[in-house]
Structures are given as structure tokens and as C-alpha cells.
Amino acid sequence: MRFQEDDFYIKKTLEGNLNAYGQLIQKHEKYAFTLAMRILKNREEAEEAAQDAFMKAFHSLKTFEGNAKFTTWLYKIVYNEALGRLRKSKHHTVQLEEVEELAKDGVDYLDGLKSLQLAERKEFIQQGLDAMKSSEAAALTLFYLEEQSIKEIEDIMSLTNSHVKILLHRGRKNLLDSLRTITKSELIHLL
Template sequence: MRFQEDHHYIEKTLKGNLNAFGQLIQKHEKYAFTLALRILKNREEAEEAAQDAFMKAFHSLKTFEGKSKFTTWLYKIVYNEALGRLRKSKNFTIQLDEVEELASDSLDYLDGLKALQLIERKELIQRGLDAMKPAESAVLTLFYLEEQSIKEIEEIMDLKSSHVKILLHRGRKSLLESLQKITKSELIHLL
């Protein structure tokens, strides 16, 4: 489905069209869920956090001033909701279920071997992200998967630019270390 610009749906929602907000949810639900999942590391908790964040966004939509992108505003709500749940649960070790493939459409035109390699690569990266600290994993997700700028990540996570850059640097390093450990472990099991 091809979506229109966010402001189109926001205007309609503010005029009472609930279907327009449903379109906003469909447009952003995968990324909202992925961000919550990176922080909470539990599929059910992430789904609930994303749903609650969308409800909060709906009830606060009239306060959205449009000074930043809608996604920045929304992801800040998702981030804070997930972080609040994480603080309540104090549970950092729950195993993460598989994340839905964000680019499932791209598999249609790939041949079987390439598709298998792509799936294996995503699973490997997912396992690497799972082993990281939630803040580093969230920053990498926002920057690389959701293509948010440093400035937007600052707003979402309520951090200074320098801190976001440090988290990105540490996150990249942690991801590399995690991937090296995982691949080394798998190689040892093969031998």
C-alpha cells in the first residue's frame, strides 16, 4: 500500500476521521514495534508498548506542533513507553523472538539462495543486536533501520548529540564483538 504524507492523516484525524489514524498506525507500526523490541527484548511486551504508544500519540495528537517530523515525535513516545516498561520489569535477559522482516517485499525478486543468505544475515544481525545493551541497540535501530538523523535521535531519546554519537560508536563496536563471538561459536560447533 502506498501511503500519503503524515500531515495528511494528522489533519484528517484531528477532524475526527479515525480511519486516518489507522492509516498512520499501519504506516509506522513496524518501526515502532522494532524500536520497542530493541529496548524490551520481548515480543509481547514490545507489541503492548507500541500499542500503548499509539494510544498516547492519538490522545496527544492535538499537541503535535509539527516543529519536528511526526516520526521523531512518535518514536519519542514509543521510546519512553518502552523504557518505562523496562524500568518496571527490570528484566534485561529475556530472549528476543524473531523480528518480522522489514523488507519482505524484496524477497519476491531474489532467487532462493540469495533469499536464504539474506535471512541468515538478518538473523545473525538480530542475534548480535539482542546481545547488546538496550540503549545501544535502540540507537543503532533508529539510525540504520529507521534512518533517523543524529538530531532526531537526540529528540527521541532526550540525549545530547555527543552522547548519541558515543552510543552509536559503542553500539557499532558492541555489534561487531557480538557478531564475532556468535560466528566463532558457530564455527567451533561445526568443527
């Protein structure tokens, strides 16, 4: 589905069109969930955090001034909601995010093999992110998966420029270390 610009949906929502807000949720729900998942590392908690964040955003939409991108404003709400839940829960259970269904109707053998390789890579990266500190995983997710700028990450996470850069640097290093450990362990199990 092709979406309109966020401003279109915001304007329609403020005019009372709830379907427009539904479209805005559909447009951003995957990224909101992914960010919450990086922090909470629990699928159910992440889903609830993302849902609650969308509710808070809806009730505060009239205060959105447009000084920053809507996604920056929304992800800050998601980030704060997930952090609040993490503080309340005080437990750090790690559950792997389910790998997306990659098989498509009518794919040939090579496409199926590529899909399996992609799914395996995604699983390794997910395991690596789950093993990291929440703040590093969130920073990497925002920067690489959601393509937020360092300035936007500063706003979302309420951190300084240098702190964001440190999180990204440490996060990349720790993710690489985690991936080395995970893949080494997988190779040992194959032998």
C-alpha cells in the first residue's frame, strides 16, 4: 500500500477523521514495534508499548507542532513508553522475534535458498541485538533500520550528540562481537 505524507494524515485526523489516524498507524507500526522490541526484548510487551504509544500520540497530536519530523516525535513517545515499561518490569527476558515469512508463491529453488539464507541472517542479527544493552540496540535500530539521523536520535533518546555517537560505536562493536560468538557457536554445533 502506498501511503501519503504524514502531514496529510495528521491534518485529516485533527479534522476528526479517525480512519486517517489508522492509516498513520499502519504506516509506522512496524518501526514503532521494532524500536519497542529492541528495548523490551519481549514481543508481547513491545506490542503493548507500541499500541500505548500510538494512543498517547493520538491524544497529543494537537500538540505536534511540526518542528521535527513526525517520526522523530512518534519514536520519542515509543522510546519513552518502552523505557517506562522496562523500568517497571525489572526483568530482562529475551525472546527472539519471529522471522518474517519469506517464502512466496511460485518461487524457484534458488529464490527459496536465498530466502533461507536471508532468514538465517535475520535470526543471527536478532540474536545479536537481543544480547546487547537496550540503549545500544535502540540506537542501532533507529540509525540503520529506521534511517533516523544522529540529530533525530538525540531528540528521541534525549541524549547528547556525542553520547549517541558513542552508543552507535559501541553498539556496532558489540553487535559484531555477538555475531562472532553466535556464528562460532553455530559452527561448533554443526561439527
